Amino acid sequence: MNDARTLPGLGRHFLLTLRLNFRSTPAIIYGYLVPVLFLLAFGSIFRGDTPPLLPEMGQILTITILGGACFGLPTALVAERERGVWRRYRLLPVPTGSLVASTLVSRLVIVASSVLLQIVLARFIYGTPLPQHPVQFLAAFFFVTFAFLGLGLLVAALADDVPAVQALGQCLFLPMILIGGVGVPLAALPAWAQRVAGFMPGRYAVEALQRCITDSRGLAGAGFALAALAVIGFAAGAIGAKLFRWETGRRLSHAGYIWVATALLAWLAVGAAAAFTGRLEPLPPFGANYEAITDAQIDRITYDDLPGDNELVTRLAPPFKTAADTARVAGFLAQLKSWPPSHLDDPAENIRHLVSLATVADITADLREAEIARAVFDELRARFDRDTLRRVLAWIILNPDDGTVVTKAPELGVRRHPPERLIRERLPLYAKKYLGRVLGKIRD
Amino acid sequence: MSEPAPASIRVRDLSKRYDAVEAVRGISFDVAAGEIFGLLGRNGAGKTTTLECLLGLRRADAGAIAIAGIDTLAEPQRAKQLVGAQLQAATLQDKITPREALKLFASFYRAPAAIGELIEQFALAEKADAPFDSLSGGQRQRLFLALAFVNRPQIVVLDEPTAGLDPQARRELHQLIAGVRASGRTVLLSTHDLDEAHQLCDRIGILHEGRLVSVAKPAELIARSRATPRLVVRTARPFAPADLPGVVNARQRAEDWLLQTTDTNQTILALAQQLQADKNDLLDLQILRPTLEDAFLELTGESWSAEGPRP
Numbered sequence: 001m002n003d004a005r006t007l008p009g010l011g012r013h014f015l016l017t018l019r020l021n022f023r024s025t026p027a028i029i030y031g032y033l034v035p036v037l038f039l040l041a042f043g044s045i046f047r048g049d050t051p052p053l054l055p056e057m058g059q060i061l062t063i064t065i066l067g068g069a070c071f072g073l074p075t076a077l078v079a080e081r082e083r084g085v086w087r088r089y090r091l092l093p094v095p096t097g098s099l100v101a102s103t104l105v106s107r108l109v110i111v112a113s114s115v116l117l118q119i120v121l122a123r124f125i126y127g128t129p130l131p132q133h134p135v136q137f138l139a140a141f142f143f144v145t146f147a148f149l150g151l152g153l154l155v156a157a158l159a160d161d162v163p164a165v166q167a168l169g170q171c172l173f174l175p176m177i178l179i180g181g182v183g184v185p186l187a188a189l190p191a192w193a194q195r196v197a198g199f200m201p202g203r204y205a206v207e208a209l210q211r212c213i214t215d216s217r218g219l220a221g222a223g224f225a226l227a228a229l230a231v232i233g234f235a236a237g238a239i240g241a242k243l244f245r246w247e248t249g250r251r252l253s254h255a256g257y258i259w260v261a262t263a264l265l266a267w268l269a270v271g272a273a274a275a276f277t278g279r280l281e282p283l284p285p286f287g288a289n290y291e292a293i294t295d296a297q298i299d300r301i302t303y304d305d306l307p308g309d310n311e312l313v314t315r316l317a318p319p320f321k322t323a324a325d326t327a328r329v330a331g332f333l334a335q336l337k338s339w340p341p342s343h344l345d346d347p348a349e350n351i352r353h354l355v356s357l358a359t360v361a362d363i364t365a366d367l368r369e370a371e372i373a374r375a376v377f378d379e380l381r382a383r384f385d386r387d388t389l390r391r392v393l394a395w396i397i398l399n400p401d402d403g404t405v406v407t408k409a410p411e412l413g414v415r416r417h418p419p420e421r422l423i424r425e426r427l428p429l430y431a432k433k434y435l436g437r438v439l440g441k442i443r444d
Numbered sequence: 445m446s447e448p449a450p451a452s453i454r455v456r457d458l459s460k461r462y463d464a465v466e467a468v469r470g471i472s473f474d475v476a477a478g479e480i481f482g483l484l485g486r487n488g489a490g491k492t493t494t495l496e497c498l499l500g501l502r503r504a505d506a507g508a509i510a511i512a513g514i515d516t517l518a519e520p521q522r523a524k525q526l527v528g529a530q531l532q533a534a535t536l537q538d539k540i541t542p543r544e545a546l547k548l549f550a551s552f553y554r555a556p557a558a559i560g561e562l563i564e565q566f567a568l569a570e571k572a573d574a575p576f577d578s579l580s581g582g583q584r585q586r587l588f589l590a591l592a593f594v595n596r597p598q599i600v601v602l603d604e605p606t607a608g609l610d611p612q613a614r615r616e617l618h619q620l621i622a623g624v625r626a627s628g629r630t631v632l633l634s635t636h637d638l639d640e641a642h643q644l645c646d647r648i649g650i651l652h653e654g655r656l657v658s659v660a661k662p663a664e665l666i667a668r669s670r671a672t673p674r675l676v677v678r679t680a681r682p683f684a685p686a687d688l689p690g691v692v693n694a695r696q697r698a699e700d701w702l703l704q705t706t707d708t709n710q711t712i713l714a715l716a717q718q719l720q721a722d723k724n725d726l727l728d729l730q731i732l733r734p735t736l737e738d739a740f741l742e743l744t745g746e747s748w749s750a751e752g753p754r755p
Contacts, residue, residue, distance in 0.1 A: 009551040011551075012547065016540070019544075020540060023575075024539060080537060083536065083537070084534035084535055087531060088591070090500070090501055091499055091501070091527075092552045093522075093524035094521070095521075
């Protein structure tokens with residue numbers, strides 16, 4: 001760049017864009033008030049969650065980012081273009097692209113402030129916990145905002161005027177809200193809609209954000225979602241920048257429409273990749289149980305991420321062969337057979353309670369943790385038929401938040417009491433160790 | 445003969461086409477340093493397209509433009525450092541204040557003007573911190589003119605600077621533009637207002653259907669024109685215009701006569717004698733010298749109207 005004044009100029013442009021946003025009543029209404037209304041609406045529907053709203057925060061924040069990036073950005077850009085502001089900017093001795101970039105960065109800050117407001121309000125109104133992984137959450141936020149700002153730039157390139165921005169924005173917004181897993185939770189959608197959602201960025205945005213909010217593993221395992229957002233955002237953003245129009249009255253050329261179609265091909269590519277890698281299998285509907293688990297779902301479960309049986313986490317003793325092996329858990333074994341939480345009507349509840357018993361012993365570092373885990377496995381195999389056992393274990397792996405878990409068992413000498421959240425996180429690990437053995441995929 | 449001033453703006457064989465419309469057809473002109481040069485023409489004549497090519501808003505299909513010796517195509521950013529411009533029909537964001545706008549635009553240049561001075565010079569002090577949407581038409585126009593000066597430009601380009609202004613605001617703006625010349629800068633402006641062109645410009649280029657049909661000083665344009673002076677005569681009783689020497693055309697209007705003459709002196713002298721002989725009273729006599737409008741009519745073959753030919 002041949003001009004030393006570019007950076008101060010862009011800095012001033014960035015700050016002024018922020019300031020003008022906060023002076024605009026419509027920008028405040030759509031950027032802050034409407035997202036808060038969504039938060040309150042979700043709050044009134046899902047206030048029964050424990051903790052409240054936590055499972056829905058990914059959706060709420062995605063709606064906020066979607067609104068700010070797919071409506072807010074193009075509305076501001078197109079309104080300025082209509083007024084001739086961008087025509088005036090073209091006279092400045094800097095490339096127009098640098099001013100577009102400065103506008104994008106200021107929009108990122110605006111969207112971030114709105115997201116922060118949602119998180120703080122949810123905390124104060126409903127007591128919703130803060131994201132478990134703040135740094136990873138920030139990373140997920142960048143990916144999601146990048147994808148949606150890219151789409152916003154494409155909308156700005158396509159729309160001739162502000163009403164057209166609203167129309168095009170709705171074409172993106174409504175499908176994602178209704179059948180894209182953003183407004184209506186994915187699991188509540190019919191199977192076909194869940195598959196369609198796999199072709200839209202909203203689903204991946206919700207997944208990436210939600211993982212950082214509630215999943216102990218954070219973004220680990222969210223690689224596909226992040227890649228999907230990056231691909232969709234890059235295609236839309238690069239083509240939106242290429243087609244950027246700084247003055248009104250110039251229609252998009254035929255070649256322009258071909259470029260737009262290319263940007264949307266990224267959605268198809270992401271959906272196809274998701275289908276090819278088995279990510280579009282529908283989630284079980286609300287109220288479904290382990291009987292809905294298919295053989296295909298069981299086959300797709302992998303076992304490479306399990307810690308070893310002698311490691312710190314999820315210890316598992318080798319099979320009992322001699323009396324010496326069971327000496328430390330003799331009393332426990334006798335009591336386990338008649339342990340009431342494993343003798344309820346529903347076999348799924350019984351199996352989950354047994355697996356959670358092993359998990360509690362593991363988390364609380366019970367001296368007998370490895371033997372308890374082995375005793376639980378023996379009990380499972382002795383009491384439940386193989387088909388029920390494999391389906392329920394798969395169900396636990398795929399739906400660790402479903403049903404009830406035990407958090408302590410003082411009657412069995414497991415007295416310490418870890419938080420339920422920790423138990424639900426570790427539950428699938430033991431379920432996998434057991435399922436792998438039931439299916440012969442893990443050798444004892 | 446004095447040395448001609450070095451060309452501040454040099455346009456050569458500039459052509460620009462929009463689909464089927466040839467907006468500018470190979471025009472060439474020079475503007476000397478310190479000169480006010482006006483591009484005069486009706487709407488659609490190619491004025492704005494010419495200015496937009498010069499400012500880098502449009503890419504010319506053919507031709508070359510140099511600003512202070514800098515090729516605008518090869519070094520657009522360097523050329524932009526030297527030029528200040530006011531565009532037609534531009535507005536700013538509703539809530540931006542004149543001071544903010546001036547500071548923003550100034551911050552991109554190497555040697556910006558002092559914002560406070562610009563606010564004073566363009567009489568914006570009263571509204572310097574008011575939102576743009578509360579500014580009157582004249583105030584907005586003054587702000588855009590001030591924006592054209594944020595970089596202390598050597599060359600100022602003004603596209604229809606007084607369009608849509610009331611007479612008072614127009615007069616103020618004319619004074620400001622005249623002041624720009626006094627500061628030694630070069631001004632290139634477009635206008636479809638004949639009076640404005642005549643009053644403000646050192647030289648005028650008449651654009652017609654994308655072609656530059658003439659470039660000269662306003663007085664030269666008029667002097668070159670073959671149009672004859674006209675007399676407006678009002679008398680108490682009828683008189684005989686056809687008998688007067690020099691009269692080539694006489695037209696009776698509601699209350700007076702319009703006489704076209706090749707010899708003003710002889711016609712007036714004979715008129716006075718005729719009236720005296722007939723004991724007729726002269727109630728009014730005006731001499732209408734040829735104007736820029738006459739010159740325009742002659743050069744373009746069409747009578748003047750800002751709107752251009754009707755479809």
